[in-house]
Amino acid sequence: MELVGSTLTATYAHPRPTPTNFLPAISTMASSYKNRFPHYSLTHSLSLPWRPSTYYKVAAITPTLAPFSKSSQGLTQSKMLPFVSNRTALFTRYTPDDWYRSNLTNYKESEMSRHSAERLRVDTSRMIQDKDQQTRKTQTDTTKNLGERVNDIVFWKSELNHEIDEMIGETNALTDMKKRLERALAETEGPLQVAQECLLHREKRMGIDLVHDDVEKQLLTVSFHNSLTREWGT
Structure with missing residues (x-):
C-alpha cells in the first residue's frame, strides 16, 4: 500500500531486524544465583507462588515451646528456604522470552491494525473521490439537460405566441368578412x-x-x- 509522496513499505513493511536482547540469558541469570543460594530442585507445590495454599505448606512447622533457633538447628543450609522477596524473584511466572514473544505478538497485532486502518482510510479516500467525480459529472449532465430543456421551452413558447398572433389575425379577418356578408345579406x-x-x-x-x-x-x-x-x- 503506498500513499502519494511517501512509500509505506519503506517505513513499515521492511522485515523486522533481529532484536537485540538486552536482558541476560537464562543460563546467565541462573549462574548469578549460585553465589547466593544453594541449588536445589523445586517441587510442584513451590512452583505455584500465586496459590495461597503454597505459602502455608512451605511455612508449616511443628509447634514447640523451644526457641526458634533450636527448632531450626536440624535444618541445613540447603534445606532452608530463601526470603520471600528472593523467592518471588526465583518463582516469577514468565521468562524474558515470554515477555519478548508477548511484545512481538502485540507489535504484530498493532501493525495489522495499523495496516487495516490505513487500507480503510485509502479506500474511504478513493470512494470519496469517486463519489465526488460522479456527483460533479451528474451535476454537469443535469445542468446541460436543464439548459436544453429551457431553450426548448423558450422556443416552443415563441412558436405558440406566433401561432396565437396568426390565429388572432385570422379571427379578426373572419369577423370582418362576416360583417361584410351580413351587410350584403341585408342589402x-x-x-x-x-x-x-x-x-x-x-x-x-x-x-x-x-x-x-x-x-x-x-x-x-x-x-x-x-x-x-x-x-x-x-
Whole structure:
C-alpha cells in the first residue's frame, strides 16, 4: 500500500531486524544465583507462588515451646528456604522470552491494525473521490439537460405566441368578412321583397293573362336565389 509522496513499505513493511536482547540469558541469570543460594530442585507445590495454599505448606512447622533457633538447628543450609522477596524473584511466572514473544505478538497485532486502518482510510479516500467525480459529472449532465430543456421551452413558447398572433389575425379577418356578408345579406332583402311583391301582383291576373312568360321566370329566379342566400346566412 503506498500513499502519494511517501512509500509505506519503506517505513513499515521492511522485515523486522533481529532484536537485540538486552536482558541476560537464562543460563546467565541462573549462574548469578549460585553465589547466593544453594541449588536445589523445586517441587510442584513451590512452583505455584500465586496459590495461597503454597505459602502455608512451605511455612508449616511443628509447634514447640523451644526457641526458634533450636527448632531450626536440624535444618541445613540447603534445606532452608530463601526470603520471600528472593523467592518471588526465583518463582516469577514468565521468562524474558515470554515477555519478548508477548511484545512481538502485540507489535504484530498493532501493525495489522495499523495496516487495516490505513487500507480503510485509502479506500474511504478513493470512494470519496469517486463519489465526488460522479456527483460533479451528474451535476454537469443535469445542468446541460436543464439548459436544453429551457431553450426548448423558450422556443416552443415563441412558436405558440406566433401561432396565437396568426390565429388572432385570422379571427379578426373572419369577423370582418362576416360583417361584410351580413351587410350584403341585408342589402338583398330589398330586391327579394320587390320580386315577391311582383309575383303576388301577377297572381292577380285573370284568364289568359296568367301566362308563364320570361318576366315571371326572372322574378322566380331572383326570389329563389335570395331565399337560398338568406338560408345560408342563417
